[in-house]
Amino acid sequence: MYAYTALGGPEVETFLDLPIPEPGPGQVLIRVRAAGVNPVDWKKRTGYRPAGAPVPEVPAVFGGEAAGVVERVGEGVTDLAPGDEVFGQTVTGGYAEYALLPAALTARRPPVVSFEDAATLPIAAATAHDALVQLDLPPGSTLLIIGAGGGVGVAAAQIARRHDLTVIGTASPAKKDFVESLEVVPVEYGEGVADRVRAAAPQGIDAILDLVGGDELETLAALLADRTKLVSAADRATVARLGGAPVERARTRAVLEQVAAWVADGLLNPRVVEVFTLAEARQALRRVEDGHARGKVVITVPA
Incomplete structure (x- = not known):
C-alpha cells in the first residue's frame, strides 16, 4: 500500500x-x-x-x-x-x-x-457529469473550462460536446494539441488570459466550469454576467465569494453507471x-x- x-x-x-x-x-x-x-x-x-x-x-x-x-x-x-x-x-x-x-x-x-x-470514472468523469447537470446549459451555449487538460476537464469537454455546447478551455501551451483533440478551443493560461478568452468567444461565454481556482478563477469570473452559471470543483471559498457555487456531487451508483455506459458506447474516452x-x-x-x-x-x- x-x-x-x-x-x-x-x-x-x-x-x-x-x-x-x-x-x-x-x-x-x-x-x-x-x-x-x-x-x-x-x-x-x-x-x-x-x-x-x-x-x-x-x-x-x-x-x-x-x-x-x-x-x-x-x-x-x-x-x-x-x-x-x-x-x-x-x-x-x-x-x-x-x-x-x-x-x-x-x-x-x-x-x-x-x-x-x-x-x-468515480471522481473525474462523475464530477464532470455532475457539474454539467448543475449548469444545465441549452444546446448552442458556450462553456469555458478553466483547466481543460486534466482528468475532469477531459471528461467535461466530451460530455459538453455531446450536448452540442461550444467549449473553450484554458491550458498550458504544452497541452494545446491535446485540448484541440477534444474539440475544445484552447486558450493559454497566464497573464492576458481574459483577453484571449474574449478573442476566442467574441459573443461571450454562458458558463464557467473551474478546475483550477485561485487567480485564474478570479480573473475569468469577470467575463461571466450570470454568476449562477459559475461552478468550481477546485476552490469552494473563492467561487462562493464570486457569486458562484461548488460542484454539487450526486455520489450515486446511477451516475457511475451512466458514465460507464458512455464509455462502453464510445461516447466518452x-x-x-x-x-x-x-x-x-x-x-x-x-x-x-x-x-x-x-x-x-x-x-x-x-x-
Whole structure:
C-alpha cells in the first residue's frame, strides 16, 4: 500500500504493509486491479480537506477511486457478490492490493470497459457529469473550462460536446494539441488570459466550469454576467465569494453507471495517457502533482 504517514510534502510518502481491511455494513472489499490518480490525492497529504470533512488519520493510503474484483461483502450488501467486477469510490485508499468501497457508490464494470478506464470514472468523469447537470446549459451555449487538460476537464469537454455546447478551455501551451483533440478551443493560461478568452468567444461565454481556482478563477469570473452559471470543483471559498457555487456531487451508483455506459458506447474516452504499476506509485503521483499529465494517470495492480 502506498500511503502518507504525516501531513506534508512528498517526503512523508512511503510503502506500508497494512492488514487487509474487513468490510463493514454496507461495504465491499475488492482486490484492486486499477486505481485512478487525482490532484485531490496529493492535496489531502498536505492537509486539504473538503468543507466538513474530518482531518484524515495517518497513516492514510492514497487514492479515492478504484476498480477491481469483489472479494467479500459486508452486512446488508445483497446486490453485489464475490467475483463481481466493479468500480467506485474508496473508503480506504486505492493505491493498494485491497480496498474498501461503499456498496452504494460501487457499480459493475461493463465488460467492454477496461479496469484502467473504469478506475478513472468515480471522481473525474462523475464530477464532470455532475457539474454539467448543475449548469444545465441549452444546446448552442458556450462553456469555458478553466483547466481543460486534466482528468475532469477531459471528461467535461466530451460530455459538453455531446450536448452540442461550444467549449473553450484554458491550458498550458504544452497541452494545446491535446485540448484541440477534444474539440475544445484552447486558450493559454497566464497573464492576458481574459483577453484571449474574449478573442476566442467574441459573443461571450454562458458558463464557467473551474478546475483550477485561485487567480485564474478570479480573473475569468469577470467575463461571466450570470454568476449562477459559475461552478468550481477546485476552490469552494473563492467561487462562493464570486457569486458562484461548488460542484454539487450526486455520489450515486446511477451516475457511475451512466458514465460507464458512455464509455462502453464510445461516447466518452477517459483518455488514460499514462499507466504505472503500484511499485511506481510515487512517480504516478508526481506526474499529477507536477501538473504535467494530459488526461488521466492510472496505477495498476497485478491480478
